[in-house]
Amino acid sequence: MAVDTTEAEAARQAMGGIGVSLPRKEDARFIHGQGHYVDDVVLPGMLHMVVVRSPHAHARIRGIDTSAAMAIPGVIAVVTGELLAQHKLAWMPTLSGDTQAVLATDKVRFQGQEVACVIAETKYIAEDAAALVSVDYEPLQAVTTPQQALAAGAPVIRDEKEGQTDNKIYHWEAGDAAATDAAFARAAKVVKLSTYYPRCHPSPLETCGCVADLDPVTGNATIYMTSQAPHAHRTLFAIVAGLPEEKIRIISPDLGGGFGNKVPIYPGYVVATAASLLIGRPVKWIEDRTENLISTGFARDYYMDGEMAIDEDGKFIGLRAHLLSDNGAFFADAQPSKFKAGLFHIVTGSYDIPAAHIVADGAYTNKAPGGVAYRCSFRVTEASYLIERLVENIAVELGEDPVTTRLNNFIQPEAFPYHSASGFEYDSGDYPAAMKVALDMLGYDELRKEQAEKRAKGELMGIGVASFTEVVGAGKGKDYDIAGLRMFDSAELRVHPTGKAILKLGVKSQGQGHETTFAQIVAEELGIPASDIEVREGDTDNTPFGLGTYASRSTPVGGAATAMVARKLRDKGKLIAAHLFEADVADIEFDHGKYIVKGSPDNVKTIQDIAFAAYTNLPEGLEAGLEGVTYYDPPNMTFPFGTYMVVVDIDKGTGQVKVRRMVAVDDCGVRINPMIVEGQIHGGLTEGFGIAFMELITFDDEGNCIGSNFMDYLIPTAWETPRFELGETVTPSPHHPIGAKGVGESATVGSPAAFVNAVIDALSHLGITNIDMPVTSDKVWAALRSKGVTE
C-alpha cells in the first residue's frame, strides 16, 4: 500500500514528535512580557537585601561598624559574619567539598567578597545604607596567579583551615604515566604547546538572586531562586542551614539564562534565607551585574601544557597534559566529586592516541571562587581547546594541512565503542564524515587557493579547523556524583482521563526550550500530540528529584527518563487495550498512539481511549491511573562531536581580526527539535566567539578585578557576531533510548579552538604559533610587530 507522504507528514507535524521543528510552547508568555523571573516575584511585606563587598583582594578585618547604616530610616537589619557565626552559618560547604565564607569573619580573600548584608524596606534605602557600613581592613599581600600561589613563601590564603600550610588544593592524575613515557621515548617528533585558557564568566543576561520567604509559624521555607538544580539545592540548603528538608520548597521560576552560573549556592541566598527566618518577612536579593561578574561562578582559568609524541608516519602515539588550575579563594568547582579536574581527561579528543597521561594541580588565589562549567561539561572545553590547538601546531610543525593531520589520526568509525587511553568509552562517532561535510560546505580547497594568492600579496587570511569530541550527560551515578548526590535524573508523567498529559522533570530549563522538546519526546513515544502535554520543572514540591540542568545533561539524562516513563505507560496501556479488545496482551501492538490487535488493523483504540479507560474501565487486578515516574541512571555518557571551520582576515595595521565565515557541523545524534538544536548551536558559537576574541576577567597586581561590568567584560553584539552556517551528521547514541546526545554546549566547547586556529593559520608562515585568548587586536599587532610586519 502506498503511503500518502503529504498526509503522513501533516500528521507527523501535528503530532509534534521527534524531528519536528515545533515552534516553542513556552514562547507565548515571553513575547507578551509575562515571563516570570525571580526579580518579578513580589510578596507582601517583602524586604530588600544589598550586599556589602570587600574592596580588597586580601585583607584582615579589624572591625565592622554598622551604626550609621542602622540609623537610616527603613533599615531593618545589618547582618555580619559575626552574627551568622552565632548561628553556625558563617561558613558553608562548597560543591567540591571545601568550605566557603558566607560573610567574612576573619579575612576577606577576594575583591567583591561578601562582608555584610543590609536589609531594608526598599532597595534604594538598602543601597544608601550599604554605602555607610564601615569596615576596618588591614590589607595583606594579594596572590593573583596559581604560579605565585605555589611559590615558596606565598602568603597562605586559607590559613583558617586546619593543616593547610600552603595554597595547594589538589593533585590529580589520569591515564598511564609509564606507557606515555614509553611512547615519548620512541617518538620521531614531539610537539608542545603551552597555553592559558583565561578566566571568563557565563554572565547570563539575568543575574542571580532569590526571594526567601520563611514562615516563622509553620516553619515552611519557600525560596524562589535562580537555580539550575533546584532539587540538589534543596538538599544542600537542608544541610547548610539545618532546615528540615520537607519544609523547604525551592522554586526556580523562569531563568534568564544560566550557562553554569546558576549551579552553585551563593552566600546571598543563604543570608537572605537566614534573614527571612530571623526577621519573619520575605527577603529579596537580586545581585547587580558587577556583583555577578566579581563574585559568582567564573569559568576556566587553566594554565595548560600539552605535548604530543608522534611517530615517523605522523601518527599520534602519546599525549601528555599538565594543567595548573586557578580556583580562587575557595574550591567551589561545580563538578563530579571524584574528578578534581572535571572531565579534562577527555583531552585525547577525536584522536586515536594509544597512551596518555594527565596531571592536574589546583591552587588557591585571592580571586573569586567558581570554576563552573560555562556552557561546558566540566572542563571539557579546556581539554578540547588544548588538543585542537595542539593539533593545529602539529600540522604546522609537520608541514601538513591541518585537515590531513586530523584525518590521519581520527578514531575510525569502525573502532566504536572506543576505549580511550584516559579511561572513557566513546559510545559512537564518525569523525571523517563530519569533516567531509564541513570541507564541502566551506569550499575548503578554493579558500586555500585564495589564501595562497593573498599571502603572495602580503595579505593575511587564515582558515581554522577544530574537530572536537565532547563528553556529556553524566552519570552513571555510581561513578559520577555531586556532593554525594548521584547524577541520575527523573521524569514523572501523568496522563489524565481526557488523554492530556503533564510531564514533571528534575531538570530545569534556562531557555533551552524544555517545555517543547520534552513534550515532543512524549508525543513520539505515546502518540499524544505535543500540544496536549504540559511540562513542569523547577518547583521541588511538584517535580521528582533530579540533579538539574548543566553539562548538557537534560536531553541525555532527563530526556532518557522521559522516554522511559512514557514507555512504561505505553506498556501499561497494552494491558488495558487487551482488556478492551478482550484479546491477549501478547497480541497487542502499539504504533504512534494507536493500539491494535495483531492482524486486525481496523479495530483501533487510541491512547486517549486507553487513558480514559485507565480511570473508568480497568481489567481486574490492575492499578488505576496512567501515571509513572522514572529515575534514569545512564549506562554511559554520550559523546557529541563535530567539525568547525572558520575563515578570518586580519588587518595588518590594527591587528583586528574579522571573521569572514564560520561553518559548524555538529553531530549530536538524533535531533528532537531541529530548530531548537540549531538555536542552541548559534548561542554556543557566539559564546565561543566571545571567549576567543573578547570575554576576559583579569586582575591587576593588587587583585583588583578588571572585567567587572559590561563596559569591560565584553559580550559580542549582533554586529560583531559572525553569521553561522550550520551542517549536521547524525550518529545516534547506541545506549540512549532515543539516540540523542545533548547539544547545549558543543558549540562553546568546539569553537574557540577553531577561531584561534584560524588566526594562527593566518600567521604561522611568519613563525607565530600561539596567541592566548582572548585574541585581541593589540596582541595580534604585537605578534606581527615582533616579526617585523607593519602597515
Added chain:
Amino acid sequence: MKITVNMNGAERSAEAEPRTLLVDFIRTKLGMTGTHIGCDTSNCGACTVLLDGRPVKSCTVLAVQVEGKNITTVEGLAKGGKLHPIQEGFHAEHGLQCGFCTPGMMLVGAALIEANPHPTEDEIRWGISGNICRCTGYMNIVKAIQHAAAANAAENIAGVA
C-alpha cells in the same frame, strides 16, 4: 513627587523620588515586569522601552525626565488580543530562548521596521547592536525582524489592493 506618563496609550501615574530610574518606575511603581534589568552600565538593553517611539535604555533615564511623554513597553505591543508582527516573528523564527532580552529586542526591532520597512541584514544587525542577547547568537533574531518586516509589507500590499 508625582510622575505621570502615557504608558502604552493610557495615562499612568505614581509617586516616586527624583532619583528613581525609569526602569524601576515601570517595574516597581507601575508593576509591569516585562522590562528587565541586565546590567549597571547601560550596555545590555534588557531595559529597552520606546520613548516617543524611539528605543532608549530605561535604566539610563530618570522617571521624572519623561513626565508627560509616551512610553511603550513590551506589554503595549499586542493590540486588542492581536500580536504585533514582531511578536509573531520572534515566535515563528525562534528568536528567543530564555526570553530575558526579548522585550528589548522586540521593541528595538519594531522601531527599526517602523523607520525602515525594508531593512537589510546589516541594517538589522547594526540597529540591534545596543542590545545584548546571551542565548540566541542573534541569527534568529535577525530572521524574526525580517519576518516581521515581510509580514508588514504583505499587509500593506494587501491593504492597497
Added chain:
Amino acid sequence: MFPAAFDYIAPGALDEVLSLLSQHGDDAKVLAGGQSLIPLLKLRFASPVIVIDIGRVDGLEGIRQENGHVRIGARTRHRDVESATDLRGTLDVLLDAAPLISDPLIRNMGTVGGSICHADPAGDWGAVMLAVGAEFVVRSSGGERVLPAVGFFEGPFTTGLHADEVMTEIRIPVGAGRSGGTYLKLERKVGDFASVATAVHVVLGGDGRISSAGIGLCAVGAQSIKATAAEAALVGQTPSDAVIAEAARLAGAAAEPKADIRGSAEYKRDVARVFVQRGLHTAINRAQGATA
C-alpha cells in the same frame, strides 16, 4: 545600582536654568541626555544636590547652516547628527563619527553638547571638534562667551566651562574650497569607547593643494588632542603618499597614550598613525571628488 537622592528641576526657559546654576554653583549638575551623568550618578561617582534638566528648554536643538557656519544646538542628539545627511561633502567627519558613538539607543538620548561638556578623553566629539575648528557658545547669567575647541579640553573630564555656564551651541566654520574628512575608530565592540580614534578634515584649494587640515586624536591622551605638527606638515602641500605618510607619522608622535587593557602605548600610537594615514587618503579622495 541607584543614584543617591537629589532634587530635580526641569525649567522651561534658559534664563531660569542660568539663575539656578548661579545660585547652586558646584552643588548643581546640568542634565542633558543623561547618558554620561546618569551612569555616574548610579555609580555614585557624582552626587549633586540638585539636578537641573535642560531637556525642556526650547531652542537648544537642531542643525542649521548660516553665515559660513554650521550651527549645532548643544542638545542635539547624536542620532540627529547621524541623519543630517546634508552635511555630506562639507563635514564628512561629523557624519562618519556620529554612528560610531556608543550604540543606537544611547545615540537616541545622548547629546553633542553633553558629550563635549563631559570631556571624556575617549569621547568622540572632542577629536572631531578639534579637527573641524569648532567654537562653543556658552552662557551664564553674566552673559555669553565663545570658546574655541582648541584649548577647551583641559584634561580628563575638565574643560574651560565654568560651573555656572551652559553650552548652548557648537559653531563650525565651513569655508570655500572642496573639503573631505572621515572618522576612524578602533573599538572592541559596538558600544565600546574608542581604544584609538582619529578625526581628519581637509580642505583643498583651487590649485589642488591642501589649504587647511584638521586632525583630532581620541583616547590617546589625557584629553582630546589636536595634532598640530601633522596639520602644519599638510598645509600648502600637494597631496601625495609621502606627504600623507609624514603627516601620519607626526600625528602618531603627537599621541600620548597610556598602556591599559586595550593595548600598549606603542600599539595605540601606531594605530593613530595608521588611522591618520588611511583617514587622510579617504579625506583627500573625497575632497578631490567633490565639486567646489
